[in-house]
Amino acid sequence: MGKVVTSEVLRFMTDCFKSVGANAKAAEQQAELLLRADRMGHPSHGLNRLELYINDIIKGACQPNNQPKVLKQSASTAWVDANNVLGATASHFGMDLAIKKARDTGVGWVTVKGSNHNGMAGFWAQKASDQGFIGMAFTNTSPLMAPTRSKKQALGTNPLSVVAPASQGESFYLDMATTAVAVGKIEMQLRKGEPLPHGWAQGPDGKETTDARLAFDTCCLMPLGGGEKTSGYKGFGLAAMVELFCGISSGSNYGHHVRSWSHSGAGGPANLGHCFVAIDPENFAPGFKDRLTESIQHWRQLEPSRLQEIKRKH
Amino acid sequence: MGKVVTSEVLRFMTDCFKSVGANAKAAEQQAELLLRADRMGHPSHGLNRLELYINDIIKGACQPNNQPKVLKQSASTAWVDANNVLGATASHFGMDLAIKKARDTGVGWVTVKGSNHNGMAGFWAQKASDQGFIGMAFTNTSPLMAPTRSKKQALGTNPLSVVAPASQGESFYLDMATTAVAVGKIEMQLRKGEPLPHGWAQGPDGKETTDARLAFDTCCLMPLGGGEKTSGYKGFGLAAMVELFCGISSGSNYGHHVRSWSHSGAGGPANLGHCFVAIDPENFAPGFKDRLTESIQHWRQLEPSRLQEIKRKH
Numbered sequence: 105m106g107k108v109v110t111s112e113v114l115r116f117m118t119d120c121f122k123s124v125g126a127n128a129k130a131a132e133q134q135a136e137l138l139l140r141a142d143r144m145g146h147p148s149h150g151l152n153r154l155e156l157y158i159n160d161i162i163k164g165a166c167q168p169n170n171q172p173k174v175l176k177q178s179a180s181t182a183w184v185d186a187n188n189v190l191g192a193t194a195s196h197f198g199m200d201l202a203i204k205k206a207r208d209t210g211v212g213w214v215t216v217k218g219s220n221h222n223g224m225a226g227f228w229a230q231k232a233s234d235q236g237f238i239g240m241a242f243t244n245t246s247p248l249m250a251p252t253r254s255k256k257q258a259l260g261t262n263p264l265s266v267v268a269p270a271s272q273g274e275s276f277y278l279d280m281a282t283t284a285v286a287v288g289k290i291e292m293q294l295r296k297g298e299p300l301p302h303g304w305a306q307g308p309d310g311k312e313t314t315d316a317r318l319a320f321d322t323c324c325l326m327p328l329g330g331g332e333k334t335s336g337y338k339g340f341g342l343a344a345m346v347e348l349f350c351g352i353s354s355g356s357n358y359g360h361h362v363r364s365w366s367h368s369g370a371g372g373p374a375n376l377g378h379c380f381v382a383i384d385p386e387n388f389a390p391g392f393k394d395r396l397t398e399s400i401q402h403w404r405q406l407e408p409s410r411l412q413e414i415k416r417k418h
Numbered sequence: 419m420g421k422v423v424t425s426e427v428l429r430f431m432t433d434c435f436k437s438v439g440a441n442a443k444a445a446e447q448q449a450e451l452l453l454r455a456d457r458m459g460h461p462s463h464g465l466n467r468l469e470l471y472i473n474d475i476i477k478g479a480c481q482p483n484n485q486p487k488v489l490k491q492s493a494s495t496a497w498v499d500a501n502n503v504l505g506a507t508a509s510h511f512g513m514d515l516a517i518k519k520a521r522d523t524g525v526g527w528v529t530v531k532g533s534n535h536n537g538m539a540g541f542w543a544q545k546a547s548d549q550g551f552i553g554m555a556f557t558n559t560s561p562l563m564a565p566t567r568s569k570k571q572a573l574g575t576n577p578l579s580v581v582a583p584a585s586q587g588e589s590f591y592l593d594m595a596t597t598a599v600a601v602g603k604i605e606m607q608l609r610k611g612e613p614l615p616h617g618w619a620q621g622p623d624g625k626e627t628t629d630a631r632l633a634f635d636t637c638c639l640m641p642l643g644g645g646e647k648t649s650g651y652k653g654f655g656l657a658a659m660v661e662l663f664c665g666i667s668s669g670s671n672y673g674h675h676v677r678s679w680s681h682s683g684a685g686g687p688a689n690l691g692h693c694f695v696a697i698d699p700e701n702f703a704p705g706f707k708d709r710l711t712e713s714i715q716h717w718r719q720l721e722p723s724r725l726q727e728i729k730r731k732h
Contacts, residue, residue: 176701176702177701178523178524178698178701179493179522179523180494180523180524180525181523181524181525181701181702183701183702183703208493209492209494209495209523209525210494210495210527211494211523211525211526211527212525213525213697215702215703217703238662250723251717251720253720253722253723253724254717254720254721254722255720255721255722256721258716258717258720266659266662268662276658276659278658278659280649280652280655280656284649302648303644310722310723311723311724328642328643328649328653329598329642329653330643330644330648333615334598334615334616334618334644334648335594335599335642338594338642339642341592341594342592342594342656344713345580345590347713348552348582348590348710352706352709352710352713353702353703354702354703355702355704355705358709359713383495383527384492384495387490387491387492387497388490388495388497388667388668388669389497389529389531389668389669390669392666392667395665395666395669395672396662396666399658399661399666399672402572402673402674403565403568403572403658406564406565406567406568406569406572407568407569407570407624408567408569409564409567409569409620409623409624410567410625
């Protein structure tokens with residue numbers, strides 16, 4: 105595989121956005137978001153997605169030069185209309201506002217409607233963490249997940265992210281879809297010619313399938329936890345919680361009303377909903393960062409369950 | 419099975435708490451919390467647990483007549499020392515404060531240290547929802563869960579709850595342990611003489627087991643998601659997130675520092691940490707309750723994946 109200098113990737117993506125009419129700042133922010141995902145090892149949220157964003161702009165489903173607007177606010181909350189800008193523009197606006205409010209009152213809780221796909225959730229939570237706050241980011245997405253006992257999709261992969269600063273260079277970083285896995289993992293099994301584990305995906309008959317081809321074509325994911333016996337309804341509940349914070353709170357499209365997943369820009373504006381939260385840990389017990397570091401280091405050093413197998417792999 | 423009038427159960431539990439020295443209000447609040455769990459069909463958090471609380475008081479591990487105290491606060495946050503009172507006393511205090519702050523600023527975020535077991539998490543989130551807020555409740559618990567790849571327990575079942583009010587008599591109610599299942603479910607399989615599904619529990623060798631007896635004796639639960647292939651690390655991440663909000667923020671015992679699970683009152687004060695959050699949905703898009711109801715009703719009416727099997731059961 106050829107290697108490309110990251111600055112060149114950034115330049116390329118920025119130019120792509122500019123060439124379809126995005127202003128320099130919007131183009132740069134969206135390119136930076138995608139590049140970070142690639143650098144963190146999440147190609148599913150990187151350059152790979154450029155086509156999606158570009159098509160949305162070309163088809164007029166996204167207007168990158170609009171301005172997000174605060175529709176309502178209180179000391180600790182804000183309701184924002186992203187006015188259909190790129191996800192990065194909307195999310196910088198939303199998280200900046202949450203951080204500002206957290207500085208004033210201890211907590212900022214911002215919901216955003218009228219937005220577009222905003223890349224990896226962890227990027228936004230980390231933005232708050234970089235400034236000393238516990239950051240949280242949520243977004244709804246196109247319907248891909250079948251709630252427990254349902255034959256069809258009704259909610260997205262609805263990711264949640266929590267990032268928090270610790271001491272000694274450590275940090276807590278959680279960024280997860282509330283489905284068992286993302287579609288990309290099914291595609292990987294398909295390419296490797298391997299079956300899926302149980303609890304990942306359903307076939308068109310609504311039953312669990314381990315057939316990677318069938319699962320990829322059906323695109324009907326199971327919630328975190330998998331089937332009912334292994335508590336998949338908890339993953340369904342978490343996806344619903346994310347939707348409650350995003351679309352249901354912000355008045356964007358929500359759940360089954362979100363347009364289908366597509367790279368073509370078809371289906372009109374996405375009108376996605378996001379939620380951004382910042383909390384100041386200094387408002388609670390002193391020593392937060394040290395306790396977090398002590399925990400992380402304890403978890404990292406736990407005796408492995410399968411020491412020999414792990415040793416063999418490395 | 420004999421039936422008992424609920425008022426008599428309430429009277430009995432209240433008297434038990436009073437007989438070991440608890441004041442009337444503390445006794446009544448703790449009894450009400452346990453009764454609600456039984457009435458909602460969660461006996462694991464009801465009368466069944468009375469012995470635990472009574473023993474903690476008898477052994478001096480819990481002082482039911484102390485007063486919780488606010489140690490630090492801002493417009494939207496508070497840090498509380500529960501002073502080792504019963505979980506119900508501490509949690510009413512914490513959630514009342516979160517609701518008060520949400521009325522003023524839109525959000526209240528309260529962490530509590532020095533507390534005891536506070537029953538089912540949903541009781542506390544619902545307290546906020548009953549007053550029109552999105553309520554969230556988190557608590558840490560004794561270590562019972564092995565993080566992905568670990569042989570031993572390092573975090574509790576660390577539940578999270580989100581409850582929100584909807585229209586037409588509906589409401590959203592999520593209350594879940596971040597482990598695949600609670601210990602009680604393993605006990606049920608043991609009593610029925612049935613093996614466990616995959617992804618519930620580990621044996622003493624750190625490997626997954628389907629042997630209910632071995633699992634019950636080992637008491638080493640797997641996180642939501644089960645094994646690594648089915649994304650159990652996400653459940654681990656969620657349990658860690660709950661600990662971040664509870665013990666790590668509040669400065670109570672946290673993670674592996676929490677005393678082992680016991681019904682004997684041994685091991686000294688539990689010094690558990692909780693987190694209570696209230697958010698005013700009226701601060702965002704009008705129509706929150708209707709969108710939530712429309713979603714709930716949509717989910718409820720989805721075409722079942724296995725219609726015939728479900729029909730057969732009913």
